[in-house]
Structures are given as structure tokens and as C-alpha cells.
Amino acid sequence: MFPLFNKLNHALSSSIQRQLSVFFILLISITMLIVACCIHYFARTALYSAEKQYLNDEVVIIQKLLNTYPGNLWAIHDEVQAVPIALKKASYHYFVKILTNHHEIITETRGVNALLDHAPFPVLQKHWQDNLRSWLYKNKHYLLISAPLSFKHHHDANIYIALDKTFQYNLLVRFRWLLLIFSIICIIVMSLLSIFVIKHSLQALDKVSNTATEIELNTLNKITDVDSWPNELKPVISAFNQMIDNLSHGFYKFKRSVMEMAHELKSPISNLVSENSVTLLQQRSVDEYQETIASNLEELRRVDQIVNDILFLAQSDAQKMELKREIFSANQEITMITDLFSAAMSEKNISVELRGDANVMMDKNLFGRLINNVLSNAIAYSHANTSINITIKKNSNTAEITIQDQGIGIAEDDIKHIFSNFYRTDIARCMNQKGNGLGLAIVYNIVKLHNAEVTINSQVGKGTLVIITNLSLSN
Numbered sequence: 263m264f265p266l267f268n269k270l271n272h273a274l275s276s277s278i279q280r281q282l283s284v285f286f287i288l289l290i291s292i293t294m295l296i297v298a299c300c301i302h303y304f305a306r307t308a309l310y311s312a313e314k315q316y317l318n319d320e321v322v323i324i325q326k327l328l329n330t331y332p333g334n335l336w337a338i339h340d341e342v343q344a345v346p347i348a349l350k351k352a353s354y355h356y357f358v359k360i361l362t363n364h365h366e367i368i369t370e371t372r373g374v375n376a377l378l379d380h381a382p383f384p385v386l387q388k389h390w391q392d393n394l395r396s397w398l399y400k401n402k403h404y405l406l407i408s409a410p411l412s413f414k415h416h417h418d419a420n421i422y423i424a425l426d427k428t429f430q431y432n433l434l435v436r437f438r439w440l441l442l443i444f445s446i447i448c449i450i451v452m453s454l455l456s457i458f459v460i461k462h463s464l465q466a467l468d469k470v471s472n473t474a475t476e477i478e479l480n481t482l483n484k485i486t487d488v489d490s491w492p493n494e495l496k497p498v499i500s501a502f503n504q505m506i507d508n509l510s511h512g513f514y515k516f517k518r519s520v521m522e523m524a525h526e527l528k529s530p531i532s533n534l535v536s537e538n539s540v541t542l543l544q545q546r547s548v549d550e551y552q553e554t555i556a557s558n559l560e561e562l563r564r565v566d567q568i569v570n571d572i573l574f575l576a577q578s579d580a581q582k583m584e585l586k587r588e589i590f591s592a593n594q595e596i597t598m599i600t601d602l603f604s605a606a607m608s609e610k611n612i613s614v615e616l617r618g619d620a621n622v623m624m625d626k627n628l629f630g631r632l633i634n635n636v637l638s639n640a641i642a643y644s645h646a647n648t649s650i651n652i653t654i655k656k657n658s659n660t661a662e663i664t665i666q667d668q669g670i671g672i673a674e675d676d677i678k679h680i681f682s683n684f685y686r687t688d689i690a691r692c693m694n695q696k697g698n699g700l701g702l703a704i705v706y707n708i709v710k711l712h713n714a715e716v717t718i719n720s721q722v723g724k725g726t727l728v729i730i731t732n733l734s735l736s737n
């Protein structure tokens with residue numbers, strides 16, 4: 263029992279079309295059954311009340327005759343014996359019998375005795391309208407009525423009328439069959455129609471899936487004719503188009519990164535190839551070989567740096583980097599990093615002023631890399647004989663670090679792209695500064711990994727201010 267129910271449940275829940283079809287077939291069947299029952303009930307009630315009225319009218323006619331012609335039994339005889347025979351071909355065929363209270367026959371329709379002799383006459387009640395009874399005798403259907411009659415100067419009597427309603431009864435039976443067949447045909451036709459409509463409506467989903475299967479990375483086509491789709495599917499199409507947009511944006515970014523990466527790697531590798539080819543053209547002295555190897559090493563370090571930076575970016579982009587948070591003094595860490603740049607700074611006569619401190623809770627290695635990248639830029643792009651101001655401020659429960667230089671600055675148009683991979687301003691490229699344009703992209707990712715924020719304000723020719731906010735403090 264239960265496995266069958268589970269199978270049925272699974273079959274239904276696995277298909278919207280099946281669910282809707284079953285629902286509509288049930289709905290149509292129940293509706294048709296209710297309609298058919300109502301029609302049958304009204305037809306039967308209408309027939310019954312017509313028959314009842316016919317019998318009551320007959321009783322009233324005979325009582326009226328008795329009152330109009332008191333003592334004249336011929337008028338009654340005529341109504342009871344002749345009229346039913348004369349009306350034999352009418353739609354209602356009836357038999358009458360009038361008996362005294364002592365069951366003596368006063369008058370009766372010919373042949374009624376054979377019919378009503380065995381009739382289970384209802385016990386007389388005072389209110390004759392209720393004295394009706396259905397009676398099946400020799401395959402014929404009758405409606406019986408009994409009522410008291412009052413004779414003037416005579417004893418009281420009772421009238422019994424049997425209305426032959428076999429024809430009406432058979433008509434009702436035929437009508438019932440007709441209703442049943444009509445209902446079944448309606449249920450079948452309407453069910454097929456609803457299945458067709460449901461199938462047709464759900465075809466739109468097939469169209470979506472066909473479009474989805476045709477999508478390839480090179481042809482990320484959106485669905486263009488959104489208005490021609492059914493209203494219910496418009497949100498799906500919009501979401502689908504949004505997904506295509508996101509995918510093509512991501513794919514474009516990915517393609518650009520790959521091209522930029524190839525471009526960045528191309529120059530050190532080309533340098534290596536040409537330098538080694540030239541060296542191998544003829545016999546060289548040991549010094550010359552050493553010089554070539556030293557130069558090769560420099561190029562290889564560049565390649566190594568690019569590959570490491572790309573790896574770091576890929577890991578931090580995918581949020582797969584595990585942070586080893588610890589509490590340390592930001593001032594101490596920055597001082598240590600600044601010392602590493604002392605040679606580069608003294609070359610350009612640049613000084614660093616560091617103010618403030620805060621115990622931050624961050625990954626110390628990543629913090630070092632972050633400050634290193636920002637500070638190396640500040641030194642590289644500062645004018646000679648200037649100073650770099652670094653401040654560490656504590657806010658309510660976060661810390662803020664600013665690094666201000668007096669250098670070449672960054673144009674407003676460049677600031678928009680400054681955190682993108684491999685992005686370098688034209689001035690920086692012309693300055694022949696070493697770099698690969700990944701330093702600030704790494705800064706951005708480290709800051710994001712720590713749920714902090716970084717912004718850059720800059721003015722060309724005046725200097726650049728890097729602001730890192732929302733850094734976690736130790737409690």
C-alpha cells in the first residue's frame with residue numbers, strides 16, 4: 263500500500279505536467295459529477311411535483327363534482343369511469359376507485375380492481391396531500407394517492423387514484439444514462455484539452471532549456487525577444503539573461519587576465535631567449551657567461567615574481583586563503599618594513615614619518631605584504647627630496663592606516679582601474695619603474711580578506727593618499 267503511494271507521489275512530484283494534468287482531470291470530473299447530479303435532481307423533482315399536482319387536481323375535480331351535483335352519482339361515474347379511458351393516450355394515464363369507509367365499491371375505473379386490489383393502500387390520513395406512495399406492480403410504476411371524500415346525505419367515502427408514470431420513469435432512466443454518457447464524454451474531451459494546453463504552455467520551458475544547451479563560451483547569447491514570452495516566464499528569462507551577463511563579464515575578465523598575463527610574461531621570456539641565443543652565437547669568456555647568467559637570473563626572478571603574484575591572487579580571489587590572525591603592533595611592523603627600503607629611500611633622499619600605533623588583529627604576513635606593496639609604490643612614484651607620512655589611528659573599535667606621498671600622483675581616469683590586475687599608468691610605464699601592475703590588486707584582495715576597505719585619493723603632480731580603514735583591533 264505505502265510503496266505504491268510513494269511511487270505515485272514520486273511520479274507526480276517529478277513532473278509539473280503530470281501534477282497539473284491530474285489536478286485538472288480531478289477538478290473536471292468532480293465538477294461534471296456535481297453538475298450531472300444537480301440536473302438529475304431538478305428533473306426528478308420537477309416530474310414528481312407535476313405528477314403530484316395532477317393527482318391532487320383529480321381529487322379536487324371529483325370533490326367539486328360531488329359538491330355541485332349532490333346525490334347525482336352519474337357525474338362521478340362519468341369522471342371516474344369514462345374520462346380515464348378517454349384520456350388513455352394522454353401523457354398521464356390513471357385509474358380511480360371510490361370506496362365507502364366499509365370498503366364497499368361506490369364506483370371505479372374499469373380494470374382498476376385488477377390493478378389496485380393488491381395495492382398497499384396507504385393508511386388514510388386527515389391531510390390527503392401527503393397520502394402519496396410510489397408502487398411497482400407488474401413492471402409498471404405507479405404513484406398512488408388516497409383521500410377522503412364527503413357525500414352530502416350519504417356516508418363518507420375514500421378515493422384512491424393510481425397514476426401510471428412508467429413512461430416518465432423510463433424517460434428519467436434514459437435521461438440518467440444520457441447524463442452519465444455526456445459527463446464521461448465531457449470529462450474525456452476536457453481532460454485531453456487541458457493536457458494539450460498544459461503541454462503547450464510548458465513547451466516554453468523546453469525552449470529555455472534548448473537555448474541553454476546551445477550556449478557556448480564563445481557565444482554567450484542572451485534571449486532577446488523577452489516580450490514574446492509568457493508573463494510567468496519573464497522573471498526566469500531575466501534571471502537567465504542576468505546569468506549570461508555575469509558569465510560573459512567573468513569570461514571577459516578571465517580572457518583579459520590570461521592575455522595580460524601572457525603579455526607580461528612575454529617580455530622577460532623573450533629577453534631570456536634572445537640574450538641566450540646571442541651568447542651562444544660564439545665562444546664567450548667566463549666573465550661574459552657570468553654576466554649572461556646574472557642577467558638571466560634577474561629576468562627569471564621577474565617571471566617568478568609574476569607567477570607568485572598570480573598564484574596569490576587566484577587563491578585570495580577564490581577566498582581559499584586561510585588567515586592566521588594574530589595581535590601585533592602596526593607601528594612596529596611598519597617600522598621594520600620601512601627599514602628594508604632604506605637603500606631605495608636614501609637613493610632619492612626620501613624620508614618616512616610614522617605616527618600613531620594600534621594593536622591590530624590580522625594575518626601578520628599578509629599585513630607585511632600589504633604595507634610593502636603600498637610603501638614600495640609610494641617610494642617608487644615619489645619625487646626626490648620629499649617625505650612619506652604614515653599615520654595609524656584608532657577609531658572606536660577599528661584602526662585606520664594612511665600612507666601619503668608627494669609624488670607623481672594618479673589621474674582620475676586611472677584611479678577607477680588602479681586595483682585591476684596588471685594595470686599600470688602610462689606615466690609609470692614611461693618612468694621605466696620596475697613592476698608588473700599586480701601590487702595594488704594584491705593590496706585590494708588582502709584588505710577584502712580582512713573585511714577592511716581601501717581607497718585611493720590622488721592629484722597628478724602632487725601626491726597620493728592611500729587610506730586603509732576598518733582594520734580589526736585586539737579587544
Ligand SMILES: Nc1ncnc2c1ncn2[C@@H]1O[C@H](COP(=O)(O)OP(=O)(O)O)[C@@H](O)[C@H]1O
Nearest residue numbers: 639640643686687690697698699700701702726
Ligand atoms: N603612490 C603612487 N603614486 C603614483 N602612482 C601610483 C602609486 N601607487 C600606484 N600607482 C600607479 O598604479 C599602478 C599600479 O600599481 P601596482 O599595482 O603596485 O603595480 P606596479 O607598482 O607594479 O606598477 C602603478 O603602475 C602606478 O601607475
Ligand SMILES: [Mg+2]
Nearest residue numbers: 639697701702
Ligand atoms: Mg607596486
